[in-house]
Structure formats: C-alpha cells, structure tokens
Amino acid sequence: MPAHPARAVSSYPSHNLRAMTAETVAAQTLAAQAVTAQAVTAQAVTAQGAGSATDPAGQRQPGPARRPGPLERPAHPSLSPSRAADFKTCPLLYRFRTIDRLPETPTADQARGTLVHAVLERLFDLPPTERTPAAAGDLVAPQWEQLLADEPELATIFADDAATTDFLTAARKLLDGYFAVEDPRRLEPAERESLVSAVVDDQLLIRGYIDRLDVSPGGDLRVVDYKTGGAPREAFEGRALFQLKFYALVLWRTRGVVPRALRLIYLKDAEICDYAPDPDELVRFERTLLALWRAIEQATERRDFRPKPSRLCDWCSHQALCPSFGGTPPPFPELPVLAGPLAAQTPAVPGADE
Ligand code: SF4
Numbered sequence: 001m002p003a004h005p006a007r008a009v010s011s012y013p014s015h016n017l018r019a020m021t022a023e024t025v026a027a028q029t030l031a032a033q034a035v036t037a038q039a040v041t042a043q044a045v046t047a048q049g050a051g052s053a054t055d056p057a058g059q060r061q062p063g064p065a066r067r068p069g070p071l072e073r074p075a076h077p078s079l080s081p082s083r084a085a086d087f088k089t090c091p092l093l094y095r096f097r098t099i100d101r102l103p104e105t106p107t108a109d110q111a112r113g114t115l116v117h118a119v120l121e122r123l124f125d126l127p128p129t130e131r132t133p134a135a136a137g138d139l140v141a142p143q144w145e146q147l148l149a150d151e152p153e154l155a156t157i158f159a160d161d162a163a164t165t166d167f168l169t170a171a172r173k174l175l176d177g178y179f180a181v182e183d184p185r186r187l188e189p190a191e192r193e194s195l196v197s198a199v200v201d202d203q204l205l206i207r208g209y210i211d212r213l214d215v216s217p218g219g220d221l222r223v224v225d226y227k228t229g230g231a232p233r234e235a236f237e238g239r240a241l242f243q244l245k246f247y248a249l250v251l252w253r254t255r256g257v258v259p260r261a262l263r264l265i266y267l268k269d270a271e272i273c274d275y276a277p278d279p280d281e282l283v284r285f286e287r288t289l290l291a292l293w294r295a296i297e298q299a300t301e302r303r304d305f306r307p308k309p310s311r312l313c314d315w316c317s318h319q320a321l322c323p324s325f326g327g328t329p330p331p332f333p334e335l336p337v338l339a340g341p342l343a344a345q346t347p348a349v350p351g352a353d354e
Contacts, residue, residue, distance in 0.1 A: 078197070078205035079293055081246040085239050087296055089312055092329065094296070095305035096318045100330060104317040108157050108167055111147070113228040116174050116267065117211065118143045120226060121192045123184055131184040136175045140168055174228055180270035189224075190215040198253040200286055204293050210247050220260040223247050227266045240264050241275060245285045248277045258282065303332045 087094040096102045119139045123131050148154055158164045178184075189212045197207030212224035223244055229236060244262035252258045264273040299305050307324040319325040 076199055076203060076205040077293070078207055079289070079296075080206075080208045081243040082208070084246070084289065084292055085242055087292060087299075088242070089239070089310065090308040090316075091299055091305040092307040092322060093316060093318065095299075095329070096321065099300070099305075100333060102318060102321075102330075106151075106154055106157060109229070111154050111157055112167060112171050112174070115140065115144055115147060115171050116228050117193075117226055118147065119171070119175060120178060120211075124187075124189055124192060128185045128188070133176060133179045136179070137172045140171050140175070144168060144171075174267040177267035177270040178226070178265065181265060181272050187214065189213060196247060196250045196254065198250045200249070200253060201290055204290060206246060206250055206289065208243070208247060208250070213251075216260075219257065221251060221255075221257055222261040222263055223251070223259050224263045224265065227264055227268075229266075229268065237264070237273070244275065245277060245282065246289070249282050249286055249289070252279070252282055 083094060083098055086097055097104075119136055122139050122143060123136050126135060158167060191210065191213040194210045194213055195207065196210055197205055199205050210223055211226050214222040214224060216222075225240065225244055225247075227236075227240060241262070241264070244264065248259045248262055258277060258279050260276065262275040262277060264275075265271075266273070307322050309324045313319065313322075313324070316322070319327065321327040321329050323329070
C-alpha cells in the first residue's frame with residue numbers, strides 16, 4: 001500500500017509527483033460523476049431562489065460550506081489548488097493537463113519532492129525523541145523503495161546506480177534543511193497528508209491535500225506546506241500562497257476557524273515563510289476562486305484555452321504542442337456526456353472532476 005493516498009501535484013519546481021498520480025485518479029473517479037456547467041448554474045439559481053444571502057447591491061455573498069460525506073456522490077464540479085493555479089498560470093496548460101490529460105514524464109525534481117514529503121510524513125510516526133536527522137536519513141532508502149513499488153516508472157528517471165545514489169543524497173540534504181528550521185521532537189501534528197474539501201457558494205467543491213496540520217492546545221490551526229524547490233522566487237511564492245489560502249478557506253468553511261498561520265517551509269534554503277490570513281481576505285479569495293471557475297467554464301464552452309507564456313514555461317512538459325513555441329495543440333477532445341436526467345441538455349465540463 002502507498003504510504004499515503006496518491007495526490008496530485010503539477011510539475012513546477014516545488015511540485016512533486018503526488019499531484020499527478022493522485023489528481024489523475026481523482027479525475028477518473030469523479031469523471032463518471034461529472035456535472036454540467038448548466039446544471040451547476042441551475043442549482044445555484046435554485047439556491048438563490050431558496051433564499052441565499054445577497055448583499056445590498058444584489059451580489060451574492062459567499063455562503064457557508066459543508067464537508068461532503070465519504071460516500072456522498074459529488075454533486076458539484078471540483079477544483080484543486082494545483083489545477084486552479086494551472087489555469088491562472090496558463091489556460092492552455094490547464095487544458096493540456098485537465099482536459100487532454102496529456103501524460104507528463106516524471107522528473108528527478110518531482111520524484112525528490114515526493115520522496116521527501118513521504119519521509120517527513122513517516123518521521124512523525126516515530127516517538128518524538130526518535131525524530132532525529134539520522135532517523136529521517138534512515139527513512140530515505142526504504143521510502144524510495146516503496147515509491148518505486150507504487151510507481152515503477154520512476155526507475156526510468158535515472159541512468160544508473162550512481163545517479164540514483166546522487167538523488168538519494170540530495171533528498172537527505174533537503175531533510176537537513178528541514179531540521180535547520182523545525183525540531184520535530186517538539187511537534188505533534190494533528191493531521192498529515194490530509195484530504196480536505198468544502199463546497200463553496202453551493203456550487204463548487206474545492207479540495208486538496210494538506211502536508212501537515214498543527215493544532216495548538218487552544219485550538220489554533222497552522223497549515224504547513226513543504227517546498228522542495230529552490231529559493232522562494234516571486235512567481236513560485238505567489239503560487240504557493242495561493243495554495244495555502246485555498247486550504248485556509250476549506251478549513252474555515254468546514255471547521256469554522258480561520259487558520260492562525262499558513263507556513264511554507266522551503267527545505268532547500270532552510271527558510272520558513274509564515275503568513276496570517278484574515279476572514280475578509282478569505283472571502284475575497286473565495287470570490288476569486290468562483291470567478292476563476294466561471295472563467296474555466298467559459299473557456300471550456302468556447303474551447304478557447306490560450307497560452308500565457310511566462311518564466312514557468314521552462315518547467316512545462318508541453319512546449320512541443322504549444323503555439324508559443326511553434327507547436328500545435330491536439331484537437332479538442334470530445335466531451336463526455338452527463339449521465340442522468342440532465343444528460344440531454346449539455347455536455348459535461350472537463351475539469352469538473354479534476
Ligand atoms: S509552454 Fe508555457 S505558454 Fe505553452 S502551455 Fe506550457 S506554460 Fe503555457
């Protein structure tokens with residue numbers, strides 16, 4: 001069994017393979033339960049008609065969210081921070097990953113991120129006094145073996161044993177960066193690799209995996225995210241904070257508590273970036289997410305996902321198909337049709353499932 005549920009991450013420097021594997025699995029699971037944009041709109045209209053709050057200007061206020069039950073059939077399109085950030089970064093990248101579902105070759109950076117996250121998760125299985133740098137280092141090789149067993153294609157990343165040895169050494173060095181900024185003997189995480197989700201505004205399921213959630217004796221929440229890439233350059237940090245605000249919004253809507261801190265731990269540079277969100281900011285963020293989802297729906301209806309070149313193109317796996325690099329995207333895929341009473345009305349919206 002995998003050490004943790006598969007989870008998806010996209011392929012930028014601070015990402016890892018968990019995202020891809022996991023989001024693909026989640027996408028395939030939820031694809032069969034896709035909901036049309038029109039169906040969502042109809043639900044939203046129904047909800048408003050039933051008395052949803054509106055502000056004096058008639059604009060709908062973000063409503064309370066609920067946590068879906070484990071066996072509950074998803075009734076809403078869903079969005080993860082990775083895919084939302086993809087669309088913000090480059091709509092065409094979103095299309096390639098979420099609609100075309102183009103495969104992406106795993107890279108050593110992604111594999112290292114996956115490995116280090118797995119080690120840091122397992123580290124907290126040990127009794128507090130045993131959570132030492134040496135113990136973390138001892139977890140590297142067995143966790144790598146576990147990842148290879150779960151995802152055999154990872155073995156193709158490295159040309160020979162020497163390359164694998166260098167890779168494992170680099171992973172241990174990242175763990176040194178962790179111990180330089182935190183002492184895990186003094187921490188007892190409430191949750192690790194935790195899937196959280198909430199329906200916002202009665203229309204969109206937002207969900208994602210939190211690396212670590214700390215809860216103080218007084219009930220304060222701290223969301224922790226490990227970054228295995230390089231220094232927090234502006235573009236990447238913006239993406240990382242977007243991800244953490246996403247989790248903060250889910251926690252607020254499901255637990256009624258705004259996290260006291262959002263913590264990014266940059267392992268390579270042994271740096272911590274703490275951020276304190278506030279409710280007003282999260283309300284704005286929620287509106288931003290809903291607007292983003294509407295933009296995705298619109299792009300899907302128009303089959304219009306444009307490239308948006310940036311420095312992040314250096315990490316894109318799909319340059320050969322991108323018009324900005326002289327490529328041609330594949331034909332837009334035929335969309336699956338929603339099963340059920342609304343099936344005849346409209347095609348399903350890809351990305352509703354991620
Ligand atoms: S190469 Fe750049 S512009 Fe093209 S799809 Fe990838 S991220 Fe978008």
